[in-house]
Amino acid sequence: MYRCFESLLVEQCAPTLAGIKPASLFRCGADSDQHTRQTAEHWDHVLTPFGIRVYVLKECPCTGDCMIYVYRPDLVAELLSNESLIGFLKICGYRTGPVPHMLDQLSFRFCQGGEYPHEIGLFLGYPLSDVKGFIENKGWNYTCCGYWKVYGDPEKAQSYFDLCRQCTSRYCALYASGRTLLELAAG
DSSP states (O other): OOHHHHHHHHHHHHHHHTTSSSEEEEEEOOBTTBOHHHHHHHHHHHHGGGTOEEEEEEEOTTTOOEEEEEEOHHHHHHHTTOHHHHHHHHHTTOOOOOHHHHHHHHHHHHHTOSSOOTTHHHHTTOOHHHHHHHHHHTTOSOSEESSSEESSOHHHHHHHHHHHHHHHHHHHHHHHTTOOHHHHHHO
C-alpha cells in the first residue's frame, strides 16, 4: 500500500534518513488508491520515534500532488538557531519560533503562488551564502551544481554532494535487497 511513497522516501531522502543532511524535499504525485497526505501522515507517525518527521509542505488542490518535506527536527532546529540565517529569514518576512511554526510559514509562502520561496534552501541545509548567491544572481554564475547551485567553495560542496550520492546509492541498494525503511531509518 505504501510502497511507492516508501521507495520515494528512500530514493529522495537517504541522506536525511542517515542523518547526513538535515532535510530533504520531493514531489509526490497522488494516485487513485490513496491520498498522499494520509500516506505522509502515516509515515510521519511511523518515523517520529526515529527522529525523522514527514511534513506536507504544499498540496495541489486540483491534482492532490504534494511537496513532501522530510526532516530531522533536531538538525533543523540547530540550523534555525543561527543568527545570520534567522536575520535573513526575518528580512524575507518570517517570524521566529519553533521548527513547526517556521515550517508553517514556509508552507504558507510556498502556497501563495507568486515567486518560488528560494529561502527554502535554508530549511534544507544549504549554506546561507549559496541561497543569497542564487537569489542575487537569479540562478546564474554559480561555481558548481549538485544538490543546489553553489556560489561559494565548489570543492567543499562537491565533497558533500559526493557523500550524499554515496549514501543514496547505498540506501537504495540496501532497500532493493530487502531492507525496510524502518531498518534504514534506525541506522
